[in-house]
Amino acid sequence: GDSVTQMEGPVTLSEEAFLTINCTYTATGYPSLFWYVQYPGEGLQLLLKATKADDKGSNKGFEATYRKETTSFHLEKGSVQVSDSAVYFCALIDSGGGADGLTFGKGTHLIIQP
């Protein structure tokens, strides 16, 4: 079956540091890939997505590139802020055209210290 593996947290960084959160996946088909962010007490919000190989998703300074050869979708940001502290989920849909549910990684808790 499909699965998503992402680095365990918590990840603690200082403000303005460079961020990488690793994500790799296994899928039987050709999935669409997503990063979602969850702030305390809230639901998940879509951060960015990519639907085909070599696509780069970007939003709010975050980027991730769909790498089919390494089955990866690592999340990066050049300079993090305290407000980026949240839990980040890598996810995929491998539906072959229909609407299926998301398969999520376990989530990475990011803590940014001032």
Place this chain on the structure above:
Amino acid sequence: DAGVIQSPRHEVTEMGQEVTLRCKPISGHNSLFWYRQTMMRGLELLIYFNNNVPIDDSGMPEDRFSAKMPNASFSTLKIQPSEPRDSAVYFCASSSGQASQPQHFGDGTRLSIL
């Protein structure tokens, strides 16, 4: 635009009681998903509907759980009888139904079974 609306936000009840969680998807979305989030298992898909029809309920943990979608603007997830191990945050999400389109999440219902 209104997002996905879930109610109640919090529910505390005693073991054995019936629990009903409610969801209003985004208008125009034809796919609806129920997820459960726990510390141990992360985010899991319970069931999803397409055009009000249940497509995949393989994630529903047992017969105590049931979900309905009587119309395009309303869905319920019911647990009867409830047990302490059902304590979790339950999320509803909706999408346009295409795999490449993101799912939009509600703020969740935090359920505690005593």
